[in-house]
Amino acid sequence: MNIFVINSGSSSIKYQLFHSESAEPVCSGLVERIGLGDSLIKHTVFINGEEKVTKLELDIPDHEAGMFEVEKLLVQPGIAVVHNPDDINVVGHRIVHGGETLTQTTIITEEVKEKIKQLYPLAPLHNPGHIKGIEVAQSIFKKATQVAVFDTAFHQTMPEKAYRYAIPDNFYKDYGIRVYGFHGISHKYVSGRAIEHLQKPDAKIITIHLGNGCSMAAVNAGKCIDTSMGLTPLDGLIMGTRSGNIDASVLLYLIEQQGYDAAELTSLLNKKSGMFGLTGYSDMRDITKMINEGSDAAALAYEMYAYRIRKFIGAYSAAMNGLDAIVFTAGVGENDALVREMACHDMDFMGIQISTEENAQRKPGLRDVSASQSKVKVLVIPTNEELEIAKQCKALLQN
Amino acid sequence: MNIFVINSGSSSIKYQLFHSESAEPVCSGLVERIGLGDSLIKHTVFINGEEKVTKLELDIPDHEAGMFEVEKLLVQPGIAVVHNPDDINVVGHRIVHGGETLTQTTIITEEVKEKIKQLYPLAPLHNPGHIKGIEVAQSIFKKATQVAVFDTAFHQTMPEKAYRYAIPDNFYKDYGIRVYGFHGISHKYVSGRAIEHLQKPDAKIITIHLGNGCSMAAVNAGKCIDTSMGLTPLDGLIMGTRSGNIDASVLLYLIEQQGYDAAELTSLLNKKSGMFGLTGYSDMRDITKMINEGSDAAALAYEMYAYRIRKFIGAYSAAMNGLDAIVFTAGVGENDALVREMACHDMDFMGIQISTEENAQRKPGLRDVSASQSKVKVLVIPTNEELEIAKQCKALLQN
Ligand SMILES: Nc1ncnc2c1ncn2[C@@H]1O[C@H](COP(=O)(O)OP(=O)(O)O)[C@@H](O)[C@H]1O
Ligand SMILES: Nc1ncnc2c1ncn2[C@@H]1O[C@H](COP(=O)(O)OP(=O)(O)O)[C@@H](O)[C@H]1O
Numbered sequence: 001m002n003i004f005v006i007n008s009g010s011s012s013i014k015y016q017l018f019h020s021e022s023a024e025p026v027c028s029g030l031v032e033r034i035g036l037g038d039s040l041i042k043h044t045v046f047i048n049g050e051e052k053v054t055k056l057e058l059d060i061p062d063h064e065a066g067m068f069e070v071e072k073l074l075v076q077p078g079i080a081v082v083h084n085p086d087d088i089n090v091v092g093h094r095i096v097h098g099g100e101t102l103t104q105t106t107i108i109t110e111e112v113k114e115k116i117k118q119l120y121p122l123a124p125l126h127n128p129g130h131i132k133g134i135e136v137a138q139s140i141f142k143k144a145t146q147v148a149v150f151d152t153a154f155h156q157t158m159p160e161k162a163y164r165y166a167i168p169d170n171f172y173k174d175y176g177i178r179v180y181g182f183h184g185i186s187h188k189y190v191s192g193r194a195i196e197h198l199q200k201p202d203a204k205i206i207t208i209h210l211g212n213g214c215s216m217a218a219v220n221a222g223k224c225i226d227t228s229m230g231l232t233p234l235d236g237l238i239m240g241t242r243s244g245n246i247d248a249s250v251l252l253y254l255i256e257q258q259g260y261d262a263a264e265l266t267s268l269l270n271k272k273s274g275m276f277g278l279t280g281y282s283d284m285r286d287i288t289k290m291i292n293e294g295s296d297a298a299a300l301a302y303e304m305y306a307y308r309i310r311k312f313i314g315a316y317s318a319a320m321n322g323l324d325a326i327v328f329t330a331g332v333g334e335n336d337a338l339v340r341e342m343a344c345h346d347m348d349f350m351g352i353q354i355s356t357e358e359n360a361q362r363k364p365g366l367r368d369v370s371a372s373q374s375k376v377k378v379l380v381i382p383t384n385e386e387l388e389i390a391k392q393c394k395a396l397l398q399n
Numbered sequence: 400m401n402i403f404v405i406n407s408g409s410s411s412i413k414y415q416l417f418h419s420e421s422a423e424p425v426c427s428g429l430v431e432r433i434g435l436g437d438s439l440i441k442h443t444v445f446i447n448g449e450e451k452v453t454k455l456e457l458d459i460p461d462h463e464a465g466m467f468e469v470e471k472l473l474v475q476p477g478i479a480v481v482h483n484p485d486d487i488n489v490v491g492h493r494i495v496h497g498g499e500t501l502t503q504t505t506i507i508t509e510e511v512k513e514k515i516k517q518l519y520p521l522a523p524l525h526n527p528g529h530i531k532g533i534e535v536a537q538s539i540f541k542k543a544t545q546v547a548v549f550d551t552a553f554h555q556t557m558p559e560k561a562y563r564y565a566i567p568d569n570f571y572k573d574y575g576i577r578v579y580g581f582h583g584i585s586h587k588y589v590s591g592r593a594i595e596h597l598q599k600p601d602a603k604i605i606t607i608h609l610g611n612g613c614s615m616a617a618v619n620a621g622k623c624i625d626t627s628m629g630l631t632p633l634d635g636l637i638m639g640t641r642s643g644n645i646d647a648s649v650l651l652y653l654i655e656q657q658g659y660d661a662a663e664l665t666s667l668l669n670k671k672s673g674m675f676g677l678t679g680y681s682d683m684r685d686i687t688k689m690i691n692e693g694s695d696a697a698a699l700a701y702e703m704y705a706y707r708i709r710k711f712i713g714a715y716s717a718a719m720n721g722l723d724a725i726v727f728t729a730g731v732g733e734n735d736a737l738v739r740e741m742a743c744h745d746m747d748f749m750g751i752q753i754s755t756e757e758n759a760q761r762k763p764g765l766r767d768v769s770a771s772q773s774k775v776k777v778l779v780i781p782t783n784e785e786l787e788i789a790k791q792c793k794a795l796l797q798n
Contacts (some may be wrong), residue, residue, distance in 0.1 A: 252665050266655075277567035315709075321746060
């Protein structure tokens with residue numbers, strides 16, 4: 001089975017092709033700056049452990065033109081990964097927002113598309129790009145089954161006490177204002193891997209996804225019972241450029257006393273805050289460099305970032321009344337030993353003891369960085385959202 | 400020493416008079432609806448275990464007129480508590496917001512008044528009423544030393560990682576946007592009592608103040624290291640009418656997609672949310688009644704209220720890497736056994752075990768409601784902010 005995984009944004013398309021018998025992709029690529037001029041395609045084919053990279057600079061006015069170029073690359077002599085676009089059996093689409101009605105991986109019908117469109121007000125930056133990706137994929141991969149995999153779906157098992165806000169009922173009923181949670185494909189993937197590793201299906205696990213966006217999930221026996229992002233991906237942890245938790249009155253103060261408007265605040269809190277707001281950089285590698293150069297601002301930002309994670313570890317341990325493992329994943333979680341160290345030191349009251357030595361080492365794949373006597377396992381598990389999407393597509397179609 | 404404690408709001412004045420040798424007030428009272436017509440004074444004198452209540456309905460145009468009536472009651476034959484207003488040695492004023500500069504109980508000078516006024520933008524609902532109270536007290540109790548006791552002061556020991564938001568630095572430096580925390584007089588009082596009770600000066604304590612407003616504090620060796628309210632008293636726990644934590648994007652969504660303005664959101668989140676928003680009632684007694692009558696909304700609201708407390712208990716245990724006691728206080732914390740039960744059951748992973756039997760009983764004073772095997776003590780300690788203010792005034796003037 002050939003599974004083509006697409007993550008279609010407002011001006012970009014990311015993709016990977018899997019043969020269903022392997023966890024390694026056959027090719028992967030990125031189309032950037034769609035409709036913005038100076039568009040770029042980077043297409044990488046993996047053959048016998050080697051990478052063949054093709055880069056194209058050309059004008060791509062819309063998603064259809066972009067996908068048409070990708071289609072040509074898939075069959076291009078010398079780097080062909082399929083004989084014919086019709087050899088693609090399934091296209092798996094990553095969809096950020098599935099709301100309360102799209103709670104499972106599902107074959108895309110007109111009704112499903114309609115529901116994704118109805119969620120535009122809740123996901124104005126994401127769902128419109130996904131619909132473009134679906135429509136283009138439908139016109140190009142005509143023989144393929146189109147499947148939607150939702151970033152919110154894994155969190156739909158949360159109990160009402162965890163997903164409701166304490167505002168009048170009608171805001172939930174009329175506008176759907178509640179905690180949805182995001183990064184669900186990643187939280188599901190790494191918690192599944194942790195359960196396998198622990199050989200404990202009823203394990204109590206906290207997954208910590210630290211990329212540009214950051215979120216945590218409390219996963220009890222494979223089911224998410226709480227998560228740190230909310231109505232949108234702004235809430236919770238401190239991120240590359242997002243503030244995470246903040247007193248809502250800060251916004252009211254800035255509007256009423258300092259003349260800000262909603263558009264300015266949206267940009268401030270999503271694009272100019274977080275690590276970037278505190279240090280001028282959003283990439284943890286730059287901020288680590290600042291720390292090494294003696295920057296107090298960078299040291300404070302790291303402390304705040306790690307402290308917020310610690311508090312969620314405590315909160316979710318209390319919510320589950322127990323903890324078997326915590327899992328670090330994504331760019332920062334997989335690579336930044338300092339963040340893991342700072343989040344886990346002096347946590348023996350919660351049964352967490354990290355091995356400074358193990359933690360400092362760089363190794364590929366799943367690894368256990370807890371001290372031998374630690375009651376709670378501290379795991380580093382590389383996330384793989386594309387593989388998870390491919391797996392879910394395969395599982396759906398084999399049922 | 401006669402210490403007159405005043406809590407002056409925008410349209411009310413609460414007061415108590417203490418003789419410094421006793422923890423029981425000599426009299427207490429409330430002036431309501433100042434400047435609103437149909438004003439009311441309720442004045443209670445405590446003599447030999449009896450209460451003598453005087454109620455007056457009259458027109459009180461401003462704080463000065465109100466305090467003038469109180470002055471008359473203090474010396475009124477039959478219920479006199481002092482011979483002469485000049486017998487009042489100290490007036491202790493509760494001040495909500497002391498910002499970063501007023502961090503300790505202090506004698507009120509012109510400079511202190513100026514600083515309280517500079518904080519009007521951060522505390523527009525409170526500090527102006529306090530200044531009125533101070534000026535009236537200065538003109539009526541001319542011989543008394545005027546002392547300010549701040550609700551924010553106890554939280555000023557928090558480390559920077561706990562009090563900073565992840566927004567650009569200049570919002571902190573230019574506007575003072577940070578976590579201040581409130582209810583500090585209460586958190587200080589009950590944590591002090593808990594330390595005495597445990598006979599452990601370096602105890603790790605979580606104080607849970609549940610009144611109409613609700614907040615928690617992590618108190619390590621007598622010093623606050625974190626608290627749940629933020630720039631304003633809106634953030635953190637679910638309260639009678641306030642939402643507590645909410646994704647800041649909810650506000651942006653309501654402004655951009657539903658046409659709300661800042662004034663409407665301020666009112667929505669502060670006055671129409673919390674338990675009131677979820678059930679139509681803000682008083683826990685009414686909501687308990689609804690539960691007993693089978694209301695699902697009331698049951699959910701209680702679950703949410705208790706769940707939020709549990710998560711902060713976990714978060715603060717992680718922050719302190721340990722926990723010796725949790726303390727419930729204020730109207731709900733002292734009286735609502737169901738909230739305490741729901742917040743503490745299934746928390747043995749954190750070392751918390753509540754005694755259902757002890758917890759269900761109503762008793763005055765400090766009491767221990769933990770199960771005998773509980774590692775963490777669960778205490779109920781009645782708060783007494785007026786007494787704490789009087790104690791702090793006395794301590795200041797005896798130095
Ligand atoms: N070696 C490293 N050390 C520290 N941080 C790293 C390292 N490599 C990547 N990162 C961090 O990972 C982030 C990107 O994570 P990633 O999971 O790719 O993000 P996303 O998928 O959310 O865009 C970068 O911004 C950087 O902060
Ligand atoms: N017996 C009781 N059972 C449950 N809740 C109670 C009881 N008595 C008082 N309360 C709660 O206490 C709240 C008031 O608490 P209090 O500490 O006096 O508030 P504040 O000082 O913040 O105005 C009431 O709104 C009510 O919800």
